Amino acid sequence: MFKRFLLGGLLSSTVFLSSFAQAQTDFKLPDLGSSALEVLPIDKEKALGKVMMMQIRGGSPLVQDPVLDEYITSLGNKLVANANDVRFPFTFFLINNQAINAFAFYGGHVGIHTGLIAQSDNESQLASVIGHEIAHVTQRHLARRLQHQKDNSALTVAGIVTGILAAVIAPDAGMAILSASTTQAGISQLSHSRKAEQEADRFGMQTLYKAGFDPSQAGEFLSKLANQVRFQTKPPTFLLTHPLPDTRVSDVRLRAQQYSAKQIQESLKFKLAKSRIIARYQLDSKDAQALFENELKKSSELNKAYLHYGLAISLLDQKKIQQAEKLLYPLLKDDPNNLFYLDVYTDILIAKGEAKKAVEYLTHHNELRPNNQVLALNYANAAIKAKKYAKAEQTLKLFLLSEQNHLLAKELLTEVYKGSDNKSAYYEAKADVLAEYGAFLKAADEIQRALNHVKASETVKKTRLKALLKQYRQMQKEIAKL
Structure with a gap:
């Protein structure tokens, strides 16, 4: 989640x-x-x-x-x-x-x-x-x-x-x-x-x-x-x-007043973002549930999707999975490509222990919109939970080609390598995360650990890691010249 x-x-x-x-x-x-x-x-x-x-x-x-x-x-x-x-x-x-x-x-x-x-x-x-x-x-x-x-x-x-x-x-x-x-x-x-x-x-x-x-x-x-x-x-x-x-x-x-008046249509994305923030970052999930239930009773709006969405999140975060799914499913049925709904539905499937089903469900969406961060990262996360590490690795590497500094993608990649017990790749990925904090000396330490797990026959990989080790040490020196 x-x-x-x-x-x-x-x-x-x-x-x-x-x-x-x-x-x-x-x-x-x-x-x-x-x-x-x-x-x-x-x-x-x-x-x-x-x-x-x-x-x-x-x-x-x-x-x-x-x-x-x-x-x-x-x-x-x-x-x-x-x-x-x-x-x-x-x-x-x-x-x-x-x-x-x-x-x-x-x-x-x-x-x-x-x-x-x-x-x-x-x-x-x-x-x-x-x-x-x-x-x-x-x-x-x-x-x-x-x-x-x-x-x-x-x-x-x-x-x-x-x-x-x-x-x-x-x-x-x-x-x-x-x-x-x-x-x-x-x-x-x-x-x-x-x-x-x-x-x-x-x-x-x-x-x-x-x-x-x-x-x-x-x-x-x-x-x-x-x-x-x-x-x-x-x-x-x-x-x-x-x-x-x-x-x-x-x-x-x-x-x-110097600008001509505009009739602006209400943004559903804004309302969904606001509901998500209230449910996940502003209120305790029980308080959020009470708020959304109260708003649903009072609201005279025709489209109450954003309130149902917020309520679904608050229920999911309390592990009331069936209730959350019952609320979210009609929203997803009416708007099957909505990223807000797809994200929470993935969370629901994972919470139900159906990570493999989540991977299957997201495959089509991920192919239609490759490298969309919501789909790519949810797909990779579901694949990790389903222990489909090769799929997760491929998705994250492709995503990082266009989003080189995406911290969450890099953190997920460390989970991939940890789960697949690829120690040299794991330490290298950890170093990449540390570099995002400017921790270049400690990143260099992780590269050194990665080198300890490279076979003697992997000369190309060893050469690349040594070059990366030198690069991190140089970056530490360069930041001091800012």
Whole structure:
């Protein structure tokens, strides 16, 4: 069952790593130096973004859910396709956090809290926030702020990473554990000026409209945040880094009026994603069951599929498998290619001990849409459970040809090799996972273990692994030159 996320916490004043990554890595983040901060070219911004993404993988509850990843990536790319000044591909990811928040950082990385989706009333509201974050990247607000930092003589990549993660992922813990100067430096780097916010509002709304969403919902979302501020002693996390003066809501509303009105059809995918998040990431499964049952009683909507879907997940997670299947089967019958339904149906079959049936069922869908992450990863997962390791390996290797850095696919591949008792491949796959955390020295150790299980006659494989060992050691040196 794909209910995975990487759990982590604040572990030191310089880096954030999960217990797993902390135990596996020795790499240090270097001091950029004041001269390096005077100019931040695109290639350096992308490199800095990669380092930060490594840290986020280890230091935050990063959601690894193919269905939600597919949805949020599709939505994000639709906005990017309609944005101005896009200089590189964007990466969208989810953090399991109930706070209403989203953030962007160097190199086109945009993080969205599950709480933002759960609290958005419609897809246009969600898109308005993501479009705003995309604008911060395309207009290089963080990069420009970094360049114009006056007192940066002691600012390091570690300080930037630590402070930013404290600000956007766990602000309470960050304030408690990190030194005030480090945290405030990070918040300063991520916080945007009113001018930057106005610019992001303007470009974000253009993107929103061009992508086919309702620009008026940007103002509705900000009004929602403003109302929360009135009744809370502590503002929503989003407002820690995105100032909301009194005039901003009215400015956004006035700007939206400049665009022609749009009748936007409700997005079933958004509603299904919201139900999935509520059932799996926001509420205990029993509380989620009660919520969806209550909503089904109250709702006058003709299409209640998203409520039945959420209820099915909450029942499945309580191991009420027959009840879950009874709810999901009609949904799948009416919409047999729906990825949300196919994913949960696979979970149901595996929970029933019918992994082989799940493999057979997904074969046709996987052939029709090869390399779709929901189908490929569910197919591989079902094949692993059915001990069909060759099928799982073939599927994952093919998928990784196009999605080279997909962490969940790499983790599943380690399960394949462990199950099939292929020790050299297992250690090599483990090294590949560790490299995604920037743990290049420990990755090199795993390659050394892999070499210990290579036969003397396998000269080509031995040569390749030795080259990979050298590469990981070199990567450790290169990251220190960032």
